[in-house]
Amino acid sequence: MNERTKLVQIGVGAWGRNLLRNFSLLPDVEVVGLCDKSEETREGLKKQFPALPVTADYRKLLDNLEVDAVVIATPPAHHYKIAKEALSLGKDVFVEKPMTLAISEAEELVRLAEGSRRILMVGHIMEYHPAVVRMREYIEGGELGDIYYVYSTRVNLGKVRDVENALWSFAPHDISMIIYLLREKPAAVSATGAAYLRKGIEDVSFITLFFDSGTIAHIHTSWLDPHKVRRLTIVGSKKMAVLDDVEPQEKIRIYDKGVNLQQAYDTYGEYLSLRTGDILIPAVKVQEPLKIECQEFIKAVRSRIPPITDGKDGLAVLRVLRAADKSMKENGTPHKC
Ligand SMILES: NC(=O)c1ccc[n+]([C@@H]2O[C@H](COP(=O)([O-])OP(=O)(O)OC[C@H]3O[C@@H](n4cnc5c(N)ncnc54)[C@H](O)[C@@H]3O)[C@@H](O)[C@H]2O)c1
CATH class of the missing domain: 3.30.360.10 (Dihydrodipicolinate Reductase; domain 2)
Incomplete structure (x- = not known):
């Protein structure tokens, strides 16, 4: 575990911007990479965070062994694939709601997180x-x-x-x-x-x-x-x-x-x-x-105690x-x- 949790975010659109703002302000978090498919969004992010790698290909961020945690704020159709890859590579994952679109996909993510003892948290902010x-x-x-x-x-x-x-x-x-x-x-x-x-x-x-x-x-x-x-x-x-x-x-x-x-x-x-x-x-x-939600994710990552909105909670809602x-x-x- 790094001294500060090294975090990357995939999807920095309308809502993702709010997540990024909150995670960036947490003292025990270091945002080490950002990914968005939209060129316009990437250009804006590069201006705002000139020192950070900003990419269109999320695999480049996931392949970085230093990365502890991944935040996914893409449209829901992409949640499953990205979360599965991130968990498979040993990362802790925060995924926005709805967790996935299919029940079988959510069940698989829950199994994967449990099997690899990874934190899987869903953005049930309420x-x-x-x-x-x-x-x-x-x-x-x-x-x-x-x-x-x-x-x-x-x-x-x-x-x-x-x-x-x-x-x-x-x-x-x-x-x-x-x-x-x-x-x-x-x-x-x-x-x-x-x-x-x-x-x-x-x-x-x-x-x-x-x-x-x-x-x-x-x-x-x-x-x-x-x-x-x-x-x-x-x-x-x-x-x-x-x-x-x-x-x-x-x-x-x-x-x-x-x-x-x-x-x-x-x-x-x-x-x-x-x-x-x-x-x-x-x-x-x-x-x-949202600030409390972001803090809870980092607390779970650092304590290894699952948050209340874990994968099972995401599955129940789904x-x-x-x-x-x-x-x-x-x-x-x-x-x-
Ligand atoms: N918790 C809340 O209150 C709340 C509020 C709004 C949205 N959300 C959730 O947040 C997620 C994002 O919603 P939004 O409103 O920000 O949508 P959005 O369309 O504004 O942003 C999504 C971003 O993801 C990027 N993207 C799409 N596919 C990608 C991929 N494969 N790799 C990298 N980037 C990719 C898009 O370019 C876009 O910038 C959704 O799951 C939504 O349900 C949650």
Whole structure:
């Protein structure tokens, strides 16, 4: 192990730039090479990092025996091939979401990482979000009671992708967050969606997750919407909670609202009474989730302890995406995950 983790990054596009910024700022990391297929991007990187090798061929970076860790932020169709080569050459790997496109590919990466004792981490950023972590503490502390249902909205008027649809592009965030919060994987999923702008690439998706515990979760994703919304609502038997990620400070609100079952003294029957109490806005430390995610990868590389968003977590999310994709093609027929 090098004194500082020697890291290379493959894919430095819109999101990759953010990863690079964060990794470059970590004190125990030395970025030793960059790769991008686009000549324009490479020219920009060479100006910004004149001392670094910048290449179009990622193999040149992987062949460097000095390299400890590889960050992959290419479009998802390239994740599997690059991650497989990097793991095979003994590198630790951070791969953006979705981990791969096929379940068999993700299973192979998990096997490969386990067999060679390499770190394989997937960029499920919401699991590092301080407000999401706090929300799980509320759920686990019993504050909300039994979780009845959850719904998440991730919509805006934004980048229209030409390969992956709004399900594959956005829903990994919500699926990983909901599995993390509930500590339960969905048993089945039903999804519908529609493509308006480009043939065969759904701009909007509506996904319902069914859990064996009885909880249901709904996810709405779209890049064709008048509002920018990043909101998760959790309805529990005791209280209700909202996580609004567009809010700069007050990201969580816990509502002491619910419905109580009361004895009716006059009829000896039962009736339901509404309860509307206080609203709690807990203080959540404002920290960039991406910075925490990057730190966790380096911590895993240096400690050899797998991160929470390891390959198995990536695989769990992929199973849901695949089942949702099948369901969407069949107008919502439920599929097991
Ligand atoms: N965690 C998040 O919040 C978040 C947000 C946006 C995107 N992402 C993920 O990040 C990844 C990249 O998304 P993006 O928005 O930056 O896409 P992008 O298209 O802007 O960038 C991808 C870059 O990869 C390069 N590239 C493509 N194939 C390559 C190859 N074989 N070798 C080297 N470079 C290659 C392209 O030239 C491009 O510069 C995707 O997996 C996406 O899902 C994550």
